[in-house]
Amino acid sequence: MVVLATKLYVDGDARERSLDSLRSLVTNEIGDLEVEFDLGVRHDEFPSVTIEGADATVARNVLREEFGEIVSDLESGETYVGTLxxxxxxxxxxxxxxxxRIPTDELGLGPGSAEQIRERFGLVQHVPLAFVYGGDEPNEGTATPSRLTDAERDRLYEWTRGNGRLNVNCAxxxxVRATLNRAGHAQDYVTVERLGLLEQSVVxxxxxxxxxxxxxxGEYLPAELRCVVP
Known part of the structure; x- marks a missing residue:
């Protein structure tokens, strides 16, 4: 079983649509392999994928690479993915x-408070972020703090160098694409990048x-929306 590092936190019809979307994403990644899979959602809202078949090991590794994996034990110095x-x-x-906890100084995203950094980079709640685990909670100042990975920092800085973005969660x-098109904005965006199952970035x-x-x-999306303005 692989527990994916992206959350499913909506209810009702939206939950069923999200599960269908996740099933399609998983199929796109491992559908050509000799496996069968079942989806579930844990009590903490992380989806789990149970995989069986001759290519099960390969399939698990593919999903870990694509989504990141939630594991039971974190090891100091190793890279993981967590949701904000x-x-x-x-x-x-x-x-x-x-x-x-990622201390503000370990975000590596320039000056300002954590809230100011979140606003500047358009970080919506639940967006997946890659980090290097520093160890247990600091004890008398001896533990190494966790930090964002260099690749994650580079990706977020790259957002501020483009044409601008609108980041969305809960959809x-x-x-998101259907909403933009219905609202008459089909010509106003280049693409919608998937950040997580329910977190998207409109380029x-x-x-x-x-x-x-x-x-x-905004009125058409019952979601948190944050801008990235170059």
Missing amino acids: ESWDDDGFVLDAGQAV TRAE CTEDTDPPGLLASV
Whole structure:
């Protein structure tokens, strides 16, 4: 079984649509392998994929690479993926099957408070982020703090160098694209990048103003929306 590092936190019809979307994503990744799989959702909202078949080991590795994996024990110095659970004056708290605090100084995303950094990079709640685990909670200042990976920092900085973005949670990629098109913005974005199962990044065209796009489509998306303005 592989527990994927992306959350499924919506209810009702939206939950069923999200499960269908996840099933399609998993099929796209491992459908050509000699395996069968079943989806489940744990009590902490992380989806699990149980895989059987001749290519089960390969399939598990493919899913780990694509989504990241939630594991029971974190080892110091190793890289994992967690979802952005909360933020405060001291930094970010990621959910990686257990709470992992990333101090503000270890985010590596420039000056400002954790809240200011979240706003600047358009980080919506539950977005998956890769980090290097530092160890247990600090004890008398001796533990190494956890930090974002260099690759994660580079990816977020790259967002601020483009044409602008609108990041969204609580919606699948197909739902975000359909909403943009229905609202008359089919020509205002380049693509919708999937950040997680329910977290998406709308890549704007050169002439599109991300705050203006947010104001236009916000009423149609029952979600958190954050802009990235170059």
